[in-house]
Amino acid sequence: MRKGEETRRRVLDEAETLVLEKGFAATSIDELIAATGLTKSGFFYHFKDKNELARALIERYVEADEKIYDEVFSRARELADDPLQSFLVGLKLLAELMADMPKGHPGCLVAVSCYGERLFDRQVRDLNREAALIWRRRFRAMLGEIAEIYPPREPVDLDDLADFVSAVLEGGIVLSKALQEPSALSRQILTLRGTIRALFAPARHHPPASADG
Amino acid sequence: MRKGEETRRRVLDEAETLVLEKGFAATSIDELIAATGLTKSGFFYHFKDKNELARALIERYVEADEKIYDEVFSRARELADDPLQSFLVGLKLLAELMADMPKGHPGCLVAVSCYGERLFDRQVRDLNREAALIWRRRFRAMLGEIAEIYPPREPVDLDDLADFVSAVLEGGIVLSKALQEPSALSRQILTLRGTIRALFAPARHHPPASADG
DNA sequence: GCGAGAACCGTACCGGCGGTACAGTCGGCG
DNA sequence: CGCCGACTGTACCGCCGGTACGGTTCTCGC
Secondary structure: OHHHHHHHHHHHHHHHHHHHHHOOOOOOHHHHHHHHOOOHHHHHHHOOOHHHHHHHHHHHHHHHHHHHHHHHHHHHHHHOOOHHHHHHHHHHHHHHHHHOOOOOOOOOHHHHHHHOOOOOOHHHHHHHHHHHHHHHHHHHHHHHHHHHHOOOOOOOOHHHHHHHHHHHHHHHHHHHHHHOOOOHHHHHHHHHHHHHHHHHOOOOOOOOOOOOO | OHHHHHHHHHHHHHHHHHHHHHOOOOOOHHHHHHHHOOOHHHHHHHOOOHHHHHHHHHHHHHHHHHHHHHHHHHHHHHHOOOHHHHHHHHHHHHHHHHHOOOOOOOOOHHHHHHHOOOOOOHHHHHHHHHHHHHHHHHHHHHHHHHHHHOOOOOOOOHHHHHHHHHHHHHHHHHHHHHHOOOOHHHHHHHHHHHHHHHHHOOOOOOOOOOOOO
């Protein structure tokens, strides 16, 4: 039992790296087992097919992703009481986190799988949907608190705005990959931060140089 | 010469549909030639390998994409003189265009290829980069005109803001696919429109119901 | 109308990959 | 000791991308 989980984890680790590097289809089971020292039979003992590997990969990815967001935004809560300020701080922390990755964000497995091949079955697609809805709920909660205090300058649906945050993150990853500029993602997050501030922050009479926080 | 281009076009048409439906790797040459009535030799007469197919596909896609943007934003120019207003009109037209696709946006080939497999060679990656830079220049030009008249409420880098537009579009596509909600993309575009307005439009003293345009 | 090239067709073949089948092995634990 | 979980080893299948190459048909310019 213990040994099995250990092996499974090692395979998933290797798979995650390779998939984000080269894509799912281009990651062969052969190189996966070569890298982990398993045999083909051993691999299929743990995963009945490549689809199941994908499912496990995404599940694990979404969990880890959630953990990161939890940490970032709870830290932001500690640093600022006001919901708007704390959200802005959270975005800045997130941008810093992304900027600290020298090779850029490795990529979002949800995007890989929902964009990529329909090798993937309904289970995987439902997993993707669930992930997107989790993101929506998270950001929606924070934006709800903000909107209660600061009326938005433009009429916006809060669910859409929550999705907007996810969209910028996903799009930022795509763009930084397309541009081959790892820093693009963190700049997109900061730009998002600016637009959120413009949307909610009360008018400053004559915006001077910068009053960052 | 003429016949060749015709066949090539038919293959590319079929390939584009299938690739956006199932991904590049999951689209086999066999089904491609079955759908077009070609033979394998015929296929490899036109494309020396799958990489070249991908390259041709992306080139064509980016061109068509540019044409659409050209039309939308030149139409927007006709409808409004003010650069900000015309940009907002353009985004609304774009949102309507996306909303009119019953199955949602078929997907962006640039994202497919830059996310996907490193089957793709340097040429393809450079093509992706070029596409992203074209988008940047396009939106940057429009935003530049806007910023000259309307000072942004928050300090923003105009190149980043131009990329922001691309990011929301790319992210919106990813999200609408993940959520399996075709309408998500057009709502994201409208949300972007709201944030752009919040960023540039002069304060309205007490924003009433709506003064859309 | 004729020769040349473009635009294919047919066939055979290769290696890699996902996946199946199934028998055997080895270690730990009750 | 025997069972079970965690594998190994081997053999095999069909699909797929890609190569090689010879033959055929269509088209267009002269």
